[in-house]
Amino acid sequence: MKKLFRTAALAAAAALALSACGGGAASSPTNVSPTGEIKPREISWLLSRPADGAVINIMKKLAADYAKDHPGFSLNLITTPDRPSYIQKLETLAAANKLPELFDTDATPFARQLAQQGKMVDAEKLLKSLNVYDSYRPGALDYQRFDDGSLYMIPFQFELEFIWYNKALLQKAGVAVPKSLDDIPAMCTALRQAGITPIAIDGQDQWPLERYVAYQPFRAQGPDFIQKLKKGDAKFADAAGQKTVQWLSSLGKAKCFQDGFSAQGYSDAQNQFTSGQAAMYNIGTWELPSLATDKLNPAVRNDVDFFTLPTTAGSATAANEYVSPSGIGMAVNAKTYDPLVADFLKFALNKYPTEYAATGALSPTTNVQTTVPANATPLYKKALDKANDLGTKQAMPWDTQLDPTTNTRLQQELVLLVQGNTTPEQFTSTMDSTIAQNAPKFFK
Amino acid sequence: MLPTRSRLSVLVFLLPPLLLYGAAVLFPILQSLFLSFFSWNGISDMEFIGLANYLRMFTGDDVFWRSFFNALGYLAICLILQLGGALFVASLLTSLRRGAELIKTLYLLPAVISTVAIAFLFVRIYSIDPVGLLNQLLHWIGLGDLERAWLSDVNTVLAAVSAPEGWRFTGLYMLIIYAALLAVPKELEEAAILDGASRWQLFTKIRFPFIRPVWITTVIMATTYGLRGFDIPYLMTNGGPGQSSELLTTYMYKTAFTSTDFGYASTISVFIVIECLVAVGLILVMLKRKADA
Numbered sequence: 001m002k003k004l005f006r007t008a009a010l011a012a013a014a015a016l017a018l019s020a021c022g023g024g025a026a027s028s029p030t031n032v033s034p035t036g037e038i039k040p041r042e043i044s045w046l047l048s049r050p051a052d053g054a055v056i057n058i059m060k061k062l063a064a065d066y067a068k069d070h071p072g073f074s075l076n077l078i079t080t081p082d083r084p085s086y087i088q089k090l091e092t093l094a095a096a097n098k099l100p101e102l103f104d105t106d107a108t109p110f111a112r113q114l115a116q117q118g119k120m121v122d123a124e125k126l127l128k129s130l131n132v133y134d135s136y137r138p139g140a141l142d143y144q145r146f147d148d149g150s151l152y153m154i155p156f157q158f159e160l161e162f163i164w165y166n167k168a169l170l171q172k173a174g175v176a177v178p179k180s181l182d183d184i185p186a187m188c189t190a191l192r193q194a195g196i197t198p199i200a201i202d203g204q205d206q207w208p209l210e211r212y213v214a215y216q217p218f219r220a221q222g223p224d225f226i227q228k229l230k231k232g233d234a235k236f237a238d239a240a241g242q243k244t245v246q247w248l249s250s251l252g253k254a255k256c257f258q259d260g261f262s263a264q265g266y267s268d269a270q271n272q273f274t275s276g277q278a279a280m281y282n283i284g285t286w287e288l289p290s291l292a293t294d295k296l297n298p299a300v301r302n303d304v305d306f307f308t309l310p311t312t313a314g315s316a317t318a319a320n321e322y323v324s325p326s327g328i329g330m331a332v333n334a335k336t337y338d339p340l341v342a343d344f345l346k347f348a349l350n351k352y353p354t355e356y357a358a359t360g361a362l363s364p365t366t367n368v369q370t371t372v373p374a375n376a377t378p379l380y381k382k383a384l385d386k387a388n389d390l391g392t393k394q395a396m397p398w399d400t401q402l403d404p405t406t407n408t409r410l411q412q413e414l415v416l417l418v419q420g421n422t423t424p425e426q427f428t429s430t431m432d433s434t435i436a437q438n439a440p441k442f443f444k
Numbered sequence: 445m446l447p448t449r450s451r452l453s454v455l456v457f458l459l460p461p462l463l464l465y466g467a468a469v470l471f472p473i474l475q476s477l478f479l480s481f482f483s484w485n486g487i488s489d490m491e492f493i494g495l496a497n498y499l500r501m502f503t504g505d506d507v508f509w510r511s512f513f514n515a516l517g518y519l520a521i522c523l524i525l526q527l528g529g530a531l532f533v534a535s536l537l538t539s540l541r542r543g544a545e546l547i548k549t550l551y552l553l554p555a556v557i558s559t560v561a562i563a564f565l566f567v568r569i570y571s572i573d574p575v576g577l578l579n580q581l582l583h584w585i586g587l588g589d590l591e592r593a594w595l596s597d598v599n600t601v602l603a604a605v606s607a608p609e610g611w612r613f614t615g616l617y618m619l620i621i622y623a624a625l626l627a628v629p630k631e632l633e634e635a636a637i638l639d640g641a642s643r644w645q646l647f648t649k650i651r652f653p654f655i656r657p658v659w660i661t662t663v664i665m666a667t668t669y670g671l672r673g674f675d676i677p678y679l680m681t682n683g684g685p686g687q688s689s690e691l692l693t694t695y696m697y698k699t700a701f702t703s704t705d706f707g708y709a710s711t712i713s714v715f716i717v718i719e720c721l722v723a724v725g726l727i728l729v730m731l732k733r734k735a736d737a
Contacts, residue, residue, distance in 0.1 A: 091704050095487060203596075206682075260573055262681075405702075419685060421598050438703075
């Protein structure tokens with residue numbers, strides 16, 4: 001027994017020593033202009049983006065261009081589009097200290113710990129050293145920042161989230177576009193009475209429902225509420241918290257979401273809206289190619305429009321402030337940062353915006369004009385123009401803010417609250433105690 | 445009895461697989477046990493916290509207990525479908541003169557389909573909007589009142605995710621039990637029938653005692669598989685809605701890879717290992733006592 005104990009202790013010591021070795025190897029994250037010779041080699045980017053999407057296609061092309069002048073260089077793109085699987089992969093690699101040169105992450109508490117440990121290059125300094133910092137939309141950079149304002153991720157997209165709606169269905173039910181968030185429950189009741197599904201939602205992926213919990217507090221207190229809530233400094237039991245809990249409960253009571261939504265996926269929800277069964281659908285500009293071009297079902301094409309997040313009475317944020325994410329960001333591994341990585345990023349980040357805007361998407365920078373595709377409906381340009389008229393505050397998706405355990409629990413409890421399986425009181429006490437238990441570990 | 449030298453050679457040949465088993469099975473279990481005394485998120489420093497994880501698991505974690513009882517419910521449904529169904533079908537098969545091969549193959553089919561395909565298949569079967577097979581059937585036979593979103597209803601979701609797992613392996617266990625039933629000596633059965641035994645008596649007094657060793661193995665296999673069930677619930681509902689279909693295994697997985705709480709996840713996995721060992725022990729004791737009685 002004694003021997004066994006000694007072996008275990010030895011193993012523990014070895015493990016600790018190994019992890020210490022790994023951690024100590026990081027180069028300084030603030031030195032963004034490493035000197036020395038550029039030695040071409042293969043570098044990897046672990047990312048969570050659609051395999052055939054614009055970002056990957058453009059970066060592949062840029063890497064090939066770069067390799068022409070730098071024989072031996074190649075960019076290995078390893079994508080895991082499914083976000084939960086990606087996060088698991090990232091966290092496991094981070095735990096093994098095996099992160100590649102470039103990797104995607106949101107500004108999560110976990111990423112913040114990586115940054116604090118000096119494992120990521122300071123992106124603000126990097127972008128400034130490449131003379132591209134000022135070309136970025138402030139909102140696109142702000143989305144990537146940690147609470148203290150530091151920036152460690154580089155955005156490759158810029159999206160706006162709208163509530164898309166079907167004019168004909170609203171008319172049939174005799175309801176107008178909501179002026180306030182508080183109008184939505186009554187609107188749902190009227191739509192249900194007319195036999196229409198009010199809102200199509202992808203319940204399986206959970207983040208779409210989590211958007212809704214963020215809306216009321218963002219209108220009542222701006223971005224501050226979630227910043228305080230995640231640390232336990234604000235509570236669901238507070239006035240702003242109770243407002244959103246009661247609102248969500250009333251959305252559920254008015255049967256706003258399609259029946260059995262929790263087991264329905266992304267394409268199920270989209271089909272419900274584009275086939276004219278559901279009246280509303282909350283999604284971002286990344287879906288413009290399917291909602292504002294001739295790919296959209298002709299039966300609903302002329303009826304589809306969108307509105308931005310409604311305000312509330314006494315709203316702290318303006319109508320032109322809502323969810324405008326710049327997508328998952330790219331972090332640069334400090335340990336493997338060398339003249340080659342720096343030089344490639346300089347090459348790629350300068351050329352990327354033009355290529356990206358040509359695909360019809362909104363660039364995270366303001367120095368290029370997005371090309372409206374030839375098959376677009378007038379709605380396409382209307383949506384793009386909204387990017388020029390944004391306020392300074394933005395609603396952050398809560399899944400990038402909360403610690404992972406609280407986030408998982410919140411996603412679960414939201415479904416129960418909206419389905420009427422728990423009361424607002426139960427929801428409040430469960431969530432407040434979950435935050436109290438888990439937040440301190442991440443926000444010490 | 446083997447001569448000494450050849451016994452030694454047998455041991456020599458047994459050693460490599462034993463070492464492999466030790467490295468692949470025992471070592472990770474010991475490592476989990478070790479990690480369960482620490483607080484560690486993968487990138488932080490490992491902090492020794494003694495029994496705090498165990499204390500939290502047993503006294504301060506409502507999701508753990510919820511998952512535990514869900515896992516027992518899941519196990520019960522799987523066992524009834526797998527063992528009950530298998531025994532029933534195998535008994536019927538023995539009295540079939542023709543077509544037994546075809547039926548056997550049909551029952552075995554689900555066991556060879558990939559889990560992901562089964563999960564997606566059943567998500568469609570349970571769907572309400574668009575109407576899936578189950579709700580459509582209920583509608584046709586006049587039980588329209590029972591139509592519901594089976595996977596979104598907290599009262600039905602556990603049974604709904606257990607059924608595919610049960611259905612999937614019924615064929616496999618049926619095959620094992622059928623083979624055992626075929627081995628029951630015909631002359632014993634004929635003698636019993638001559639003595640006036642009913643079909644039920646024939647089954648309880650002759651057939652079942654004869655297949656008991658196989659039955660014990662099957663029960664142990666089905667129970668340990670049931671306790672380790674993970675993929676179908678994870679793929680179909682991811683434990684939801686709420687924690688209604690959360691099992692210990694899915695909860696452990698989320699704790700490790702979503703919450704990055706590797707220490708606490710190890711604590712849960714240690715519990716699962718012990719739970720499986722206890723279950724196997726209980727089965728052996730119960731069935732042995734029955735055999736002795």
